[in-house]
Amino acid sequence: MTSIPLFPLNTVxxxxxxxxxxxxxxxxxxxxxxxxxxxxxFGVVRxxxxxxxxxxxxxxxxxxxxxxxxxxxxxxxxxxxLQIKCMGMERFHIVSSEQLKHGLWTARIETxxxxxxxxxxxxxxxxxxxxxxxxxxLQEQKIPPEQMPLQPPYRLDECGWVANRWCELLSLTAxxxxxxxxxxxxxxxxxxxxxxxxxxxLLED
Numbered sequence: 001m002t003s004i005p006l007f008p009l010n011t012v013x014x015x016x017x018x019x020x021x022x023x024x025x026x027x028x029x030x031x032x033x034x035x036x037x038x039x040x041x042f043g044v045v046r047x048x049x050x051x052x053x054x055x056x057x058x059x060x061x062x063x064x065x066x067x068x069x070x071x072x073x074x075x076x077x078x079x080x081x082l083q084i085k086c087m088g089m090e091r092f093h094i095v096s097s098e099q100l101k102h103g104l105w106t107a108r109i110e111t112x113x114x115x116x117x118x119x120x121x122x123x124x125x126x127x128x129x130x131x132x133x134x135x136x137x138l139q140e141q142k143i144p145p146e147q148m149p150l151q152p153p154y155r156l157d158e159c160g161w162v163a164n165r166w167c168e169l170l171s172l173t174a175x176x177x178x179x180x181x182x183x184x185x186x187x188x189x190x191x192x193x194x195x196x197x198x199x200x201x202l203l204e205d
Contacts, residue, residue: 002108002109002111003106003107003108003109004040004041004042004043004068004106004107004109005031005034005035005042005043005104005105005106006042006043006044006045006062006066006097006104006105006106006107007021007028007031007042007043007044007045007069008045008046008047008050008060008062008105009044009045009046009047010046010047010174011046011174011177012044012046012067012167012174012177012178012181013044013066013067013069013086013088014067014088014164014165014167014168014181015067015088015089015090015091015114015115015160015164016087016088016151016155016161016164016165017067017087017088017164017165017168018085018086018087018088018148018149018150018151019044019069019085019086019087019088020083020084020085020086020146021083021084021085021086022081022082022083023081023082023083023084024080024081024082025054025103026102027054027102027103027104028104029080029082030104031104032071032074032082032084033082035071036071036074036084039070041068041069041070041089042068042069043066043067043068043069043092043107043109044066044067044068044069044086044088045062045063045065045066045094046062046063046066046174046177046178047060047061047062047063048061048062048063049061054103060099060105062094062097062105062107063178064093064094064182065091065092065093065094065112065178065181065182066091066092066094066109067088067089067090067091067092067181068088068089068090068091068092068111069086069087069088069089070086070087070089071084071085071086072085072086072087073085073146085146087151090111090112090114091111091112091114091181092109092110092111092112093109093110093112094107094108094109095107095108095109095110096108112184113184114160115158115159115160115161115186116160116186117155117158117160118158118159118160118186118187119157119158119159120156120157120158120159120162120190121159121187121190124159124187124190124191124194126194126203126204127162127163127166127190127193127194127197127203128156128157128162130197130202130203130204131156131162131165131166132154132156134169135150135154135156138150149168149169150165150168150169158186159186159187159189159190160186160189160190162190162193163180163186163189163190163192163193164189166193166196166197167180167181167189167193170193170196170197170200172196180192180193
């Protein structure tokens with residue numbers, strides 16, 4: 001069991017997901033600097049109640065499952081501002097959490113097993129094909145690598161990776177994203193994504 005600092009957000013980070021952030025609150029500037037210096041991860045969790053920017057008297061409620069994030073690049077263009085780029089690592093479950101005086105959350109966590117590298121079933125191959133086509137379209141548009149919503153390596157033959165990338169791209173509610181993150185079976189997660197893509201007319205028969 002490990003103790004880590006948390007970064008509650010109104011979004012959900014998935015394993016291997018790409019997350020750029022602008023940091024300006026003191027509680028997070030100190031935390032991120034320590035993570036960069038120590039090459040340590042922090043936890044991204046969804047806010048169930050409360051706002052990302054701290055307000056006097058507000059209560060914050062955190063989702064029970066989040067994702068570890070590691071900083072892969074950073075810049076400090078102004079005093080009091082950090083621009084960071086993060087990648088998602090393992091999912092974790094919060095065992096206990098505490099908000100410190102200056103507002104920073106810390107938690108004791110247990111990491112959850114990573115998705116097994118399960119090949120795409122034939123029934124869901126159209127989900128992977130559609131994602132591959134989207135990646136090719138973005139590449140043809142000459143979008144700079146740092147602005148790509150998906151980062152290589154592109155594991156289009158793995159259920160979990162394909163499902164997670166669609167979870168990030170689709171216009172889902174925060175609750176839907178959280179439920180998909182909490183789903184331990186990557187094949188079932190992919191099937192749920194396929195249903196959503198079909199409902200939105202985004203899959204070819």
